Amino acid sequence: MRTPRRLALATAAAAAVLVLVGCSNQQPGSAATFGEGRITESQLAAEVAEVQAAAGETVDAPNSELVTTVLHRMLVLDLVDLLAQEKGIEVTQGEIDSQMTAFRGQFGTQEQVEANFIGSGIAPSQIEDVAVFNVQAKKLGELLAPGGAPEQQSTAVVQAVATFSTDLGTEVS
Numbered sequence: 001m002r003t004p005r006r007l008a009l010a011t012a013a014a015a016a017v018l019v020l021v022g023c024s025n026q027q028p029g030s031a032a033t034f035g036e037g038r039i040t041e042s043q044l045a046a047e048v049a050e051v052q053a054a055a056g057e058t059v060d061a062p063n064s065e066l067v068t069t070v071l072h073r074m075l076v077l078d079l080v081d082l083l084a085q086e087k088g089i090e091v092t093q094g095e096i097d098s099q100m101t102a103f104r105g106q107f108g109t110q111e112q113v114e115a116n117f118i119g120s121g122i123a124p125s126q127i128e129d130v131a132v133f134n135v136q137a138k139k140l141g142e143l144l145a146p147g148g149a150p151e152q153q154s155t156a157v158v159q160a161v162a163t164f165s166t167d168l169g170t171e172v173s
Contacts, residue, residue, distance in 0.1 A: 032075050035168035037082065039074050047074060050123040054114070069121040071172065076161070077133050083164045084136040087143055091135045099131035 031044040048070050049059040084091075107113045114124045122130060141153025144160055 030173055031071055032170065032172045034075065034079060034165065034170040035082070037078055037168075039071065039078065041173070044071055044074065047123070047126065050125065051118065051121055054118050054123045066121055073121065075170070075172070077129055079161050079165055079168075079170070080133055080136050080140070080157075082168075083161060084140055086164075087140065089136055089139045089143070091132050091139075095135045096128060096131050099134050100128065103127070103131070 029041050030038045031041045032039045048062045052059045103113045107116045117127050137157050140157045144156035145153045
C-alpha cells in the first residue's frame, strides 16, 4: 500500500466513522467517546492550536473546518490503534522510522514533509502518529484481506473500522 493510499484511507475511514457515529448526551467535556476511550475537548483544542501555530495562524480563533478535520483524524487514529491492538498487531520503532523515511522520499525535505502535513491539518509533532497509523493500517489490511490488492485491503480496513466503531458505540459531540 503506497503512502498516498494510506493517507486516503484515513480520510475514507473518517468518513465511514462519521456516517456511523451519533451525536448524543456524552460525558461533559468530551469531543468524542468510543467504548471506554474518549477525546476531550481540551485535547482537541490543543491539537487544533498546534496545527494553527505550525501554519502561522492565530490560535485564538479556530476555524470549524479545522476542528472537524482534527477531531476526525484523532478519532480514526484511536479507533485503528484499538482495532490493531485487538488483532494483536504491533508496530516497531524500525517500522515507524521506515514510514517517516517514506514520507521524506515522497515529499522531499523534512520541511516539505511538515508543510504537506500542516496543509492537511496535521502539526509536525503529530506526523509520527500518522506514521504509526499507516503501519497499523497496512498490517490490518494484510490481515483482513491477505493476498488482496491494496484497494481490497484498504476497503477491508475501512469496513472493519466502521464496524468496530459501531460496536464501541462511538459518539461525536
